[in-house]
Amino acid sequence: MGRKSKAQPPRGERKPKDGGKKFKQKPCMFCQEHIDWVDYKDVNLLRRYMSDRSKIKARRVNGNCVQHQSDVAMAIKTARELALLPFATKVTSSRGGRGGGGRGRDRDRDDRPSRDDRPPRPGPANAPPPVAVRTGAPEGSGSEGSASEGSGNGAGGPAEELTSEGPE
Numbered sequence: 001m002g003r004k005s006k007a008q009p010p011r012g013e014r015k016p017k018d019g020g021k022k023f024k025q026k027p028c029m030f031c032q033e034h035i036d037w038v039d040y041k042d043v044n045l046l047r048r049y050m051s052d053r054s055k056i057k058a059r060r061v062n063g064n065c066v067q068h069q070s071d072v073a074m075a076i077k078t079a080r081e082l083a084l085l086p087f088a089t090k091v092t093s094s095r096g097g098r099g100g101g102g103r104g105r106d107r108d109r110d111d112r113p114s115r116d117d118r119p120p121r122p123g124p125a126n127a128p129p130p131v132a133v134r135t136g137a138p139e140g141s142g143s144e145g146s147a148s149e150g151s152g153n154g155a156g157g158p159a160e161e162l163t164s165e166g167p168e
Contacts, residue, residue, distance in 0.1 A: 025063065026062070026063025027063060028063060028064050028065040028068055029063070029064070030064065030065070030068040030071075031065055031068065035068075037071070038068065038071040038072050038074075038075040039075065040074075040075040040076075040078040040079045040082070040084070041079070041084065042075075043079060043084050043085060046072065046075055046076050046079055046085060047085070049062055049064075049072050049076065050076065050085070052089065052091060053088065053089055053091060054085070054086050054087065054088050054089045056072070056073050056076055
């Protein structure tokens, strides 16, 4: 016969994550100033509601009401489309620590050749070999592309030009 714990809430109920902490909600700046419309051309105002990586800040961070947060988001998106604001900003400061995608540690290794010292990669295995382009030379002139050296012309005229376009 099991005992029931008195500290556990009933199965369907959970305690709140914040543990009952009370916090003061920020007032909506647009409601305080009685602003009806958020102008997409006011870039300085819209930058206040974006992070350093050009992400739209959350409503709980900004303190906007639902309607004005929606208006700010639409104004930022419109300004991005018109190239008044960036879609993303690359942050140049590097994070400390061992993370960073896993590529940083391998760059310092000296046991493998650098990219410049490596031989070029071979082409695709099924690619046809390149075809030399021969120019038409008169017979008996002694040039490499003459018909007497086995061009297979047989007509006695100048050799046909070969191109790399392939059969037609």
